[in-house]
Amino acid sequence: MDSWTYLPQLLASGITVGAIYALVALGFVTITRASQIINFAQGEFVMLGGVLTFFLLKDLTPSYLLAASMAIGIVVMVGFLMYLSVIYPLRKAPMLIPLIATLGASIFLSNTSGFLFGTLPKALPPFSGQQPFQIFGVSLLPQSLWVLGATFLLLVLLYLLSHRTLLGKAMEASSTDPLGADLVGISRNRMVFLAFGVSAGTGAIAGILITPIFFTSYNSGTILGLKGFIAAVLGGWGKNTGAILGGFALGILEALSVAFIPAGYKDGVAFAILLLILYFRPKGILGSPFVDSRRW
Amino acid sequence: MVDSDKKQFRKRDFLYVIPLWLLSLIVPDADDLYSFRSKEFKRRELFYLGALLFVPLIWRDPHFHHLMVLAGIYAILALGLSLFLGYAGQISLGHAAFFGIGAYTTAILTTRYGFPPFLAFLISPFVAAVAAYLIGRPILKLKGYFLAIATLGFGEIFQVIVRESTVLTGGVIGIFDIPFFSIGGFSFDTYLKQYYLTWGVLLGLFLYSKNLVRSKMGRAFLAVAASEEAASTIGINVARTKLGVFVIGAAFAGFAGSLFASIMSIANPEAFSLNLSILIVIMVILGGMGNLYGPIFISILLTWLIDILGKYQAWSLPIYGVILILLLIFFPDGIGTRLGIRLIYLISYWSKKKRRDEGKV
Numbered sequence: 001m002d003s004w005t006y007l008p009q010l011l012a013s014g015i016t017v018g019a020i021y022a023l024v025a026l027g028f029v030t031i032t033r034a035s036q037i038i039n040f041a042q043g044e045f046v047m048l049g050g051v052l053t054f055f056l057l058k059d060l061t062p063s064y065l066l067a068a069s070m071a072i073g074i075v076v077m078v079g080f081l082m083y084l085s086v087i088y089p090l091r092k093a094p095m096l097i098p099l100i101a102t103l104g105a106s107i108f109l110s111n112t113s114g115f116l117f118g119t120l121p122k123a124l125p126p127f128s129g130q131q132p133f134q135i136f137g138v139s140l141l142p143q144s145l146w147v148l149g150a151t152f153l154l155l156v157l158l159y160l161l162s163h164r165t166l167l168g169k170a171m172e173a174s175s176t177d178p179l180g181a182d183l184v185g186i187s188r189n190r191m192v193f194l195a196f197g198v199s200a201g202t203g204a205i206a207g208i209l210i211t212p213i214f215f216t217s218y219n220s221g222t223i224l225g226l227k228g229f230i231a232a233v234l235g236g237w238g239k240n241t242g243a244i245l246g247g248f249a250l251g252i253l254e255a256l257s258v259a260f261i262p263a264g265y266k267d268g269v270a271f272a273i274l275l276l277i278l279y280f281r282p283k284g285i286l287g288s289p290f291v292d293s294r295r296w
Numbered sequence: 297m298v299d300s301d302k303k304q305f306r307k308r309d310f311l312y313v314i315p316l317w318l319l320s321l322i323v324p325d326a327d328d329l330y331s332f333r334s335k336e337f338k339r340r341e342l343f344y345l346g347a348l349l350f351v352p353l354i355w356r357d358p359h360f361h362h363l364m365v366l367a368g369i370y371a372i373l374a375l376g377l378s379l380f381l382g383y384a385g386q387i388s389l390g391h392a393a394f395f396g397i398g399a400y401t402t403a404i405l406t407t408r409y410g411f412p413p414f415l416a417f418l419i420s421p422f423v424a425a426v427a428a429y430l431i432g433r434p435i436l437k438l439k440g441y442f443l444a445i446a447t448l449g450f451g452e453i454f455q456v457i458v459r460e461s462t463v464l465t466g467g468v469i470g471i472f473d474i475p476f477f478s479i480g481g482f483s484f485d486t487y488l489k490q491y492y493l494t495w496g497v498l499l500g501l502f503l504y505s506k507n508l509v510r511s512k513m514g515r516a517f518l519a520v521a522a523s524e525e526a527a528s529t530i531g532i533n534v535a536r537t538k539l540g541v542f543v544i545g546a547a548f549a550g551f552a553g554s555l556f557a558s559i560m561s562i563a564n565p566e567a568f569s570l571n572l573s574i575l576i577v578i579m580v581i582l583g584g585m586g587n588l589y590g591p592i593f594i595s596i597l598l599t600w601l602i603d604i605l606g607k608y609q610a611w612s613l614p615i616y617g618v619i620l621i622l623l624l625i626f627f628p629d630g631i632g633t634r635l636g637i638r639l640i641y642l643i644s645y646w647s648k649k650k651r652r653d654e655g656k657v
Contacts, residue, residue, distance in 0.1 A: 038441055086621055093628040096387055099444065100581060101624045103574050108617030115610045222570075226452070229445065268456035271449035278446045279434045 008138045010255045016144040016213065018251020019151040020046075023206035024228025025235065025243035026158060027199035032238050033162070034171045034195035035188070036095075037087060040102040043225020044109040045200045048075050049207025050216035051113055054122040064127070072204045078109070079200025083193050091189070106222060114218030121215035124208070147209045154205060155244060161198070162240060171195055223267065230274045236284030245285060344589075348499075352491050361487035365559060367599040368494035369552050372501060374579040374591035376548025379505055381577065382585040383514065384541045385521025386436070387444040389573045390451035394424045394546040396458065396568030398553025403471040403563040404464065413477045417554045424550025425543045432542040436535065439524075451573055458565045470564025477558040490559050497555060498592070501548055505588055508544070517541055518586070582623055584630025594631065 027042045052071035061067050086105050090098045127146045132139040162168035174181040174191040181188055207216065214220075227250065232238075235246025250270060257269040277284065352361055377391050398420040405411040405419060435446040458465045465471065477484045477493060484493050508514050516537045519527040528534050557563045579598060583590025601619065605612040623631070 086625075089625045090628065093624075095440065096444075096577075097581065097624055097628050099441070100574065100577055101621050104578075104617045104620035104624065106617075107571070107574075108614050108621070111613035111617065115614060226448070230449075233442075233445065262460065264460040265456055268453045268460075271452045271456075274449040275435065275446055275453075278438055278442055278449075282438065282442060 006259055007256070008136065010259055011252060012138045012140055012144070014252035014255030015248060016147050016251070017255065018231075018248035019147050020206050020210045020224075020247075021228050021231040021251050022244045022247025023151055023154065023202055023209075024224060025232035025247045026155070026240060027202045027206075028229055028232045029238060029240055029243045030158070030162075030171075030199040030202065031192070031195050032232075033175045035087075035192040036175060037098050037192070038102070038229070039087075039196070039199065040099065040225060040229075041082060041106040041109055042199065042203055042228060043221035043223070044106050044113075045075050045079060045203030045221075046207040046210070046224050046228075047110065047216055047218065047221030048078060048113060049204030050124065050211035051117050051122055051207075051218065052204075053208050054124055054211065054216075055117050057124065064125075068208050071208065072201055075204035075207075076197045076201045079196040080193065082200075083196040087192065087196070088189065091192075106225070110218050110221055117218070119218055121217035121220075122211065123215050124211040126212040141213065143209075143212045147213070150205065150209055154202065155240075158198075158202070158240065167194070227270050230270050233274060234277050234284055236286035237288040239284075239286055239288060242284055242286040242288065249285070345499075348495055352488060356488075358487050361491045363599055363603055364596070365487060365490045365494050367596040368491070368498050369556050369559075370576070370579065370595040370599055371592040372494075372498050372552035372555070373549055373576050374583065374595045375498070375501060375505060375588065376545035376552075377576050378580045378583065378588060378591045379508070379517065379548075380541050380545040381580045382583070382587060382591070383509055383517040383521060384538060385517075385585075386538060386542070387440065387577075388447040388542075388545070389444050389570070389577065390447035390449070390454070391545070391549055391576050392568045392570070392572035393451040393454035394428060394549035395553040395556070395572065396454060396563075396565070397424045397427050397546075398550030399557040399563040399568070400458065400465055400471070400553075401550070402554040402557040403474050406475055406558070407471055407473065413475055413558050414479050417477065417551075417558070420554035421547040421550030424553065425547040428543045428546030429539065432539045436538045436542060448570065448573070451568075451570060455565055455569065458568075466564075468565060470562060470566075471557075472562055474557050474561045474563065476561070477555070484559070494555055494559070497551060501551065502588065502592070509588070513537065513540065521586075578620055578624070582627055582631050587630065590630055597631075 024042060024046060027045065028038065031037055031039045031042075049071055052074055053067050056067035056070055057064065061070075082105055086101050087098055090101055126141065126143040129142040132141050134140075162172065170181070170186045171191045171194070173184070174186050174188040178188060181191075210216070228247070231246040231250045232243045233246070234242075234250055235244065236242025250273065253273060254266060254269055258266060261269070282288075352364065373391065373395055377388065380386055380388055380391075401420040401423045402413070402416040405416040406413055411419075431450055435443065435450070438446050459468055461467075477490075484490050509517065516527065516532045519530070519532055520534055520537050524534050527537075553568075556567070575598065579591050579594045582598075583592070583594040602612075602616065605616055608615065
């Protein structure tokens with residue numbers, strides 16, 4: 001009885017977290033659509049976005065906007081560098097090896113960040129106002145609205161990029177039919193390179209949005225990356241719409257689970273959902289263009 | 297002209313034939329699987345066995361013994377995963393969970409219920425195998441990446457359960473004071489005794505898996521790895537084969553976990569995290585797919601590497617990440633695989649290049 005009264009509140013926080021999961025999932029999908037690689041360092045981009053903004057704001061510039069855009073720029077550079085140093089040399093190796101190499105990159109990035117910026121959790125000031133306000137008996141932080149608004153804006157931009165520009169179509173072509181893309185003169189390596197930049201940028205923005213609400217420490221990227229991956233699988237692997245739907249669904253399910261089972265099992269819930277979805281519907285909710293193809 | 301060329305070649309011969317011959321004695325090669333030459337095979341195995349028996353007696357450094365104990369435990373894990381990943385071609389990122397199940401079974405049975413360590417050692421792999429059977433039935437129908445992610449999910453769920461069920465497992469702190477391994481009053485309480493225990497178990501499991509991969513079932517692993525459709529058309533029960541090798545790998549991990557618990561006297565969730573699963577997968581990849589010697593060698597190498605890196609404190613993990621990526625980039629087929637052939641290719645390329653530069657060819 002008691003837990004039901006908290007339900008709307010949990011729903012609101014679930015939607016906020018879900019927006020972040022959706023952004024991380026979009027990062028995964030962007031890279032997969034270009035190259036069919038899974039980049040497990042995606043969560044580290046999120047962590048780096050938050051930690052770098054904190055660091056720049058504290059030591060370099062008082063302007064929030066400047067610090068945030070510099071952090072995004074640096075993370076995009078990290079994404080490009082990661083492609084050049086890890087993925088490009090392994091582009092002809094069997095698929096397992098780039099996967100493990102990105103896990104190695106994730107170890108490197110998170111521990112280097114812990115070494116350079118300290119291992120203590122960091123929190124950014126909210127974009128505007130600390131005071132929570134009430135809507136329908138649910139108290140919301142202004143930052144939650146910022147998260148939702150920025151996520152929506154970013155989703156629209158990514159949609160336009162992938163469906164309305166030549167670049168987005170070229171990216172998709174190089175994933176669905178590599179040979180055909182080669183034949184019509186699309187440089188597959190350049191597409192994957194750009195996809196890494198886009199996905200690192202998305203991750204960094206997610207990190208900046210979430211750091212005022214949750215603390216970000218050097219090792220929080222891994223679990224966030226895994227949750228984002230689960231969201232992408234839940235919604236439908238390889239689909240932008242699937243990633244968004246999966247992100248919100250996962251955030252809400254996870255938040256609601258707190259009402260019914262002990263909070264310590266919250267991380268387990270996401271993975272239990274993953275096992276269930278993989279067993280009963282590996283395609284995900286919306287279906288996936290990659291499952292049932294020859295690779296899986 | 298021709299004579300001098302021949303002479304030059306012979307002189308240069310010694311430069312790489314001797315190191316290559318020495319390397320070929322030591323370095324394991326996946327090609328042995330297909331070209332079975334009994335004489336060479338036995339000589340090489342005798343060399344390994346002798347080294348294992350006598351090196352710790354000659355080099356009496358307790359730290360070295362301790363490292364080799366750890367390496368032996370990792371090697372058992374890597375051997376089990378090598379059957380699953382290297383032979384049957386299935387990816388598992390949750391192998392550390394079975395290791396943890398083995399360790400916790402031993403820890404709980406010996407400290408809470410007063411079982412003798414030897415009995416717990418026999419029960420642990422059984423528990424791990426049952427867990428693998430129950431988990432494997434649903435998730436082994438997945439392929440490739442999705443299997444990797446599902447096993448990773450299983451590993452994380454195991455972590456959460458261990459952390460949260462404090463009554464049984466001691467939560468984040470874990471279980472302390474697990475008694476040392478002992479048989480009939482003989483306690484394995486020094487590093488040297490533990491070394492012989494670990495490598496003895498490893499030797500037994502190694503002989504088992506060496507026979508296994510030459511059996512009908514072992515050939516079925518290779519067939520499943522090559523193509524599941526083709527394997528099923530020649531009458532191999534693909535689902536049963538995959539489940540079988542998964543359960544065997546988990547039982548190996550159970551043995552390793554039990555040894556770990558009764559040698560380190562401690563079991564806590566940190567020891568069975570995703571990082572360990574990744575480490576084991578890397579051992580198998582660098583050891584070479586479809587190779588039983590390789591993972592054991594790489595586990596010694598990586599244990600040694602991690603120990604050296606430990607001296608650099610905060611730098612150790614970033615350097616570890618970089619080294620792993622570099623090893624994967626330069627040895628995607630495994631370090632030992634066709635090392636001799638690759639070296640010969642490299643050297644002949646260099647020598648030809650030099651002659652080409654001199655304008656002789």
